[in-house]
Amino acid sequence: xPHDRRPPSADPLVALADRCVQCGLCLPSCPTYGRDRLxxxxxxxxxxxxxxxxxxxxxxxxxxxxxxxxCLGCRSCESVCPAGVEYGRLLVLARTRQRDRxxxxxxxxxxxGLAARPRWLxxxxxxxxxxxxxxxxxxxxxxxxxxxxxxxxxxxxxxGQARAGLFVGCVAGAYESAVRAATVRLCASLGVALDPxxxxxxxxxxxEHAGNAAAAQDLAQANRxxxxxxxxxLSLASGCHTALAHxxxxxxQVVDAIxxxxxxxxxxxxxxxxxxxxxxxxxxxxxxxxxxxxxxxxLARVPGLQVVELDAGYGCCxxxxxxxxxxxxxxxxxxxxxxxxxxxxxxxxxxxxxxxxRLHLGGGTAIPVQHPLEFLAGLLDDxxxxxxxx
Numbered sequence: 418x419p420h421d422r423r424p425p426s427a428d429p430l431v432a433l434a435d436r437c438v439q440c441g442l443c444l445p446s447c448p449t450y451g452r453d454r455l456x457x458x459x460x461x462x463x464x465x466x467x468x469x470x471x472x473x474x475x476x477x478x479x480x481x482x483x484x485x486x487x488c489l490g491c492r493s494c495e496s497v498c499p500a501g502v503e504y505g506r507l508l509v510l511a512r513t514r515q516r517d518r519x520x521x522x523x524x525x526x527x528x529x530g531l532a533a534r535p536r537w538l539x540x541x542x543x544x545x546x547x548x549x550x551x552x553x554x555x556x557x558x559x560x561x562x563x564x565x566x567x568x569x570x571x572x573x574x575x576x577g578q579a580r581a582g583l584f585v586g587c588v589a590g591a592y593e594s595a596v597r598a599a600t601v602r603l604c605a606s607l608g609v610a611l612d613p614x615x616x617x618x619x620x621x622x623x624x625e626h627a628g629n630a631a632a633a634q635d636l637a638q639a640n641r642x643x644x645x646x647x648x649x650x651l652s653l654a655s656g657c658h659t660a661l662a663h664x665x666x667x668x669x670q671v672v673d674a675i676x677x678x679x680x681x682x683x684x685x686x687x688x689x690x691x692x693x694x695x696x697x698x699x700x701x702x703x704x705x706x707x708x709x710x711x712x713x714x715x716l717a718r719v720p721g722l723q724v725v726e727l728d729a730g731y732g733c734c735x736x737x738x739x740x741x742x743x744x745x746x747x748x749x750x751x752x753x754x755x756x757x758x759x760x761x762x763x764x765x766x767x768x769x770x771x772x773x774x775r776l777h778l779g780g781g782t783a784i785p786v787q788h789p790l791e792f793l794a795g796l797l798d799d800x801x802x803x804x805x806x807x
Contacts, residue, residue, distance in 0.1 A: 430514070433507040434468035436500050437461055443494035448731035448751060449487050457484040460494040460504055467511035482519060485511060487747070489737040490626050491700035505705075509625055516628035525627060528739045532587040532619045533632055542591040558742055560779040560786075566594040568613050569601050579609045582647035584640075584671075586657050587619035589772045596653055596787075599794030600674055604651075606799050607682055611651065616643035622660035623738045637664030644669055651677055653788065654772040655702035656738070674790060675770060679711035685718065686798040693723040694792070695764035697755065697778060699771035700733050712770065712789055719796055725762045730754030736777035748777065756781050768792055 426432045443460040444450050450459040457466065463485055469475045485508075492505050521529075531538040542562050549561040568583075581604070583597060601611050621636035637660070644650050644665050651674040652658045662671040678685065696716070698709055716724055735741060735751025759767055759782060767782070768789045769775045779786040 428471055430471045430507060430510045431468055433503055433510070434464045434471070436502045437464045437498075438500050439465075440499065442497055442499060446493040446497050446732065448489055448491060448493070448733040448735075451731045452750065455484075457481070458487060460502075463488055463511070464502070464504070464507060467507060470511070470514070477515070477518070482515060485515060486744075489700070489733050489735065489740065489751075491733045491737070492704045493700060493732055496704050509628070509630075512626065512628035513630050514628070521627060521629075522743065524743050525739060528742060529624050529627065529629055529632060532623055533636060535587065535590065535618050538587055539590060542588070546591075558745060558780065559776050560592075562591045563595065565591065566598050568594070568597050580647075581609060581611055581649040581651050581672075581677075582614045582644050583611045584614075584620070584644075584650055584652045584657065584661055585617060586654060586772070587623075588776070589654060592776065593653060593772060593788065596791045599788070599791040600651065600653065602794050602799075603678055603682070603685070603790060603797065606797060607678075607684060609681070612647070614643050614647070614650075618643075620657040620660040621664065622657055625660060626738050633660070640664045641666055653790070654770070655699050655706045655708065656771045656773050658701065658706045673706050673708045673711070673770075675715065676706075676708045676711040678790070679708075679714050682715070685715075687719040687793065687796040688798045689720040690796055691721045691723070692765050693725065693763050695725045695727055695759050695762050695767045695784075696789070697727050697734065697767060697769040697774060699769060699774045702770045708770070715789070715793060719793070725764055727755050727758050727762075727767075729758035734774050734777055736771075736773040738773060741773070741777045741780075749781070752777060752781055759784060766792060 426435060439461050441461060447459050456462040466481055466484060470477055488508060490505070490508060495502065495504050531541055546562040549557060583600065585597065604611050617640050619636050620640065621633035624636065625633035640661060641664055647669055650665065650669055650671050652661055652671055653674050655673065658671065658673055665671060703709055716722060731751055733751055734755055735748035737748065741748040755778065764784065767778060767784050767786045769778060769786060770789055775786045775788065
């Protein structure tokens, strides 16, 4: 029977896999296939493996499991697939079943446990910040957390003032206080107040992509309860956006903060800057959130700004959620071409819209790595006198 004429399967994983026509158009877009040039390291190769496991056609082995482990979850294959294969859903299902038969490594369990417990994570990162200068290089897998800034309050100016909730997440709590302050300032210049929302936590993407469906559902429920009073919630990390959007109630709209400011920010004005900056476009921003055009428009509003978009390498920086911590050597190989391009770009700062990508890239360069909104807030022309940046 031809591949595309199989009857629908009752197994959701097999049904998703059967949509793949094995055409191979995904191969040039796949970072792992580009690196290894192995069929099993391609999207269609992994789809064939997952389907065969589901049908008990082949027995899983450490080698075949490694091919699934290596997938970065970038979903670049989805953007070019003519058959509309939902590879992201298939990957989560395959890893959930993989986890049922093969317990995760201790490092993955530790990462998931800390991400799901905000107080433990905050304490661990506080200790990491203190001890970072004295730790062996092998233990400094993340940049040193910056000094934490309080989120500035925005006053209610009118009864009908627009308000939105601001999603923080897990590791961003320690690393993104400056980004949150910048977002508050940008929104305040448009008359929009941002609320700090108690009770929120990790979006669960890290857990879901590792096959820990139960933990992901618990985290989704906690965020749904925390944001129940908000009609609009802004997300700052492109890697968190989809998990958060799926978690919250249908009446709550989750909007990427970059896209929100692009749409609502016709009144935003920026001072002239003759800086040369580099921009990294995360896989989740390009393939899932799709806020790249919005980012380009915002940066184009800065007079004199020179922008270089990094495009070297395999199409992914290699951070891939927890993979930069669980498989650092392999993750560094994906990062290396981007850092080499950055070093030769003449840029004074690197911008990236995803927290994981920024931490991974920042661990390999001395050039400052910022969220685009932190950079833009520093150039905001809100009427206060200030010199043009150079």
